[in-house]
Amino acid sequence: MNKNEEYAIIVDEATVRFNMASERIDNLKEYFIKLLKRELMFKEFLALRDVSLSVKKGEAWGIIGTNGSGKSTMLKLICGILKPHKGRVEIHGNIAPLIELGAGFDGDLTARENIFLNGAVLGYDQKFMQQHFDEIVDFAELQDFLDMPIKNYSSGMAARLGFSIATVVQPDILIVDEVLAVGDYAFQQKCEKRMNDMRKRGTTLLFVSHSIESVKEICDHALWLNKGVVQASGKVDSICEAYIKSLQ
Template identity: 75%
Template sequence: MKNEDYAIVIDHATVRFNMASERIDNLKEYFVKLLKKELMFKEFFALKDVSLKVKKGESWGIVGTNGSGKSTLLKLICGILKPYKGTVVINGSMAPLIELGAGFDPDLTARENIFLNGAVLGHDKHFMQEHFEEIVEFAELQNFLDMPIKNYSSGMSARLGFAVATVVRPDILICDEVLSVGDYAFQQKCEKRMQYMRECGTTLLYVSHSAESVKTVCEKALWLRKGENVMIGDAETVMDQYIKFLER
């Protein structure tokens, strides 16, 4: 199968960070050590030789304990990070929900942020005006439109971000635990929209600590541990093994 048949192709990707191994209290000390070549760093590998192929229209859950590399992998796919080794190929438009409130200005109102976030996602003002009421209705924030985002709860921000990101059907939708801050009713509402988008051909990458949610929403799953692949397969099998691992 050619790469064009896949939405995402990750081939032996490694992500490396350099962490300072000593404390430096000011810029002067930093530059002196830099010029003298005395700066010491420790290498930290957030992802190690990870490979993944996601066919167009598939839904994948990405699971693992905190610090396993899930968010790093999503940032790699979104282009926020570049691989130290390996390659990442993306085919199609993308709507990422990887950080709560990303694309929002906390000092602007929700009304203003809808247009700002839409512009970040590549939508023009006319398009956002056409879909404004649909976004507000889905987010259930009719009474809070003229309130600054900084006064929103994390759940309200997540609802607004999800509503804007899914107002059109992207080729690839990425959700990183942002729905976990919403109430149960809204989580169910979001899951139904994701199911609908899947049926329409959207590729889904979904990070969640809820095993049942991953089994419901996803066909396949990737389990990461300390930046490495542990298991790849159908969601039911991977989640069962992951739960057994957690119980041990």
Template identity: 70%
Template structure:
């Protein structure tokens, strides 16, 4: 029997949201210390299950606020379950938030090494792959520029290039490629297809349904934190698009 590389079993994620308006941080802290701040429970994900086999490409679709990014953060280990379990059997490279893992005051050159360290790579390894990373990101002219001066597209280029330098077991991509230009998105799509052909598993969030159908074999449709539909990508996406057009 073929094993799953990602297993999400009856997952519920809960956030506590302040139920009253607080105008500034000082007022928030005072109310919190005095226990005068009331919280309202918000369930971002409700009883979600997902099983992904090695080498599969799954898209997470749904309108903004449906829980897609929350699910990816739970799979990445950033968020802990309130109920249910999440199991991942392999190395993850998460591209979830634009600029995550970068220090804005450091240059692109310094951030490449910083990101590499976070991913568990040695300086020697990063030295060997440095030119490859910069070539793919097309940022030779900006290597000694602080990241805080980069456009969102430039940050996306650098983040994607470092994360995909070595094919992980599971690649997680959350909408960050939407900020890149057409040619760079095409380049990223080609690299992701190469990684899929090599056995990498992909979890992909995008509002571009054409991109989803091009890259993915399966789709999970989330609606207000619940699974609305899951299965073959064209069937789920067609069902989703019909509802969105109403």
């Protein structure tokens, strides 16, 4: 076996760069005039700087840090939504991402219609979604709201539906951002149980949460980011303890 095949995710010295306009522009016309005249000035912003992470298959990693530390950027990099400015990302296996609340949903369509739409976004055909439809609805506990447009759903209801669809089959890699924080406590417990069951069957997990208790409950390893730079990585208890001390 190739040594790299032990790993589900390898991030090697990755840097993510954004260009931010360094001057205020009041309207779109002014923006395009300056763009054409090459007068538009940008300021470089490094959202991640030389970040490395190696996740073995079946491990569960929590990504922790304060707001703006680069946690969501890290997940988007691993999912392929963002490309590294420098460095490389290597993925072994299929990914089920739960990154942005409502991503893949159309607000004007009903929940029933959105189940098939979101399934298609994840690569499932209509027959597969029909076979698993009742299972998705039962887990999300939304039987009475299937024909309501998603735009009328609370954030918690949308999160329940998104999680239920993303975990209807066992992915090689499950990526979960803060979306579960909007659900009620009982549903959070239900999601945590499903994630733990999937882990026991071999799924690799990346989990971002501001709840250190949830990270310690679900994960065995942690990566601590601060302003786009890795502060520490390793066993979950020691990393979380160091992070909490830094906040005090």
